[in-house]
Amino acid sequence: MQTGIMMFLIGAIGALIIIRVGSHLRKSALISGGAGAGINEIDAGEAATLISQKGAVVFDVRTSAEYAAGRIPRANHVPLRQLPQRMESLNKYKSRPVLVSCRTGRRSASACAYLTENGFEEVYNLKGGLRAWTHARQKVEN
Secondary structure (H helix, E strand, C coil): CHHHHHHHHHHHHHHHHHHHHHHHHHHCHHHHCCCCCCCEEECHHHHHHHHHHHCCEEEECCCHHHHHHCECCCCEECCHHHHHHHHHHHHHHCCCEEEEECCCCHHHHHHHHHHHHCCCCEEEEECCHHHHHHHCCCCCEC
C-alpha cells in the first residue's frame, strides 16, 4: 500500500514540474519555438518590397555558419540564441519595419514572437525562410 502512495506522490510531483516548466516555456516564444498567433508572414516578393520601399531592417537568426554561407543583402546577424542578450542594441529598430529570416521560417517565427513581445511595432517573418528567398531568385550575398 505504501508503495502505491509513494508512486502516486512521485507522479503528482512530476506532473507539477511538467506544468510549471510548460508554463515557463509558453511565456517565451523564443524558447518554445512556436510561431504563435499574430505573426505577420510574408513571402519573398513581399519581403523584397518591404526592404526596398519601406527600408525594413533584416535580422538573420541562423547560426554563424549558415549566415556565412549566404544571406539577404545587408542582413544583421542576430543568432536566435543570442536574441535576449542583444535586445539592448536592437531596440533602436523598434519603430522600423523588421524582417526576420532563417533557413525555413521556423526559427524566425520564434524570433518574431519574441521581438513583438518586447515592443517591436512592425515585425515580419519571411515565410519559407532563405530557402524560399533563393527559390524566388532574390539576391543573396556572402
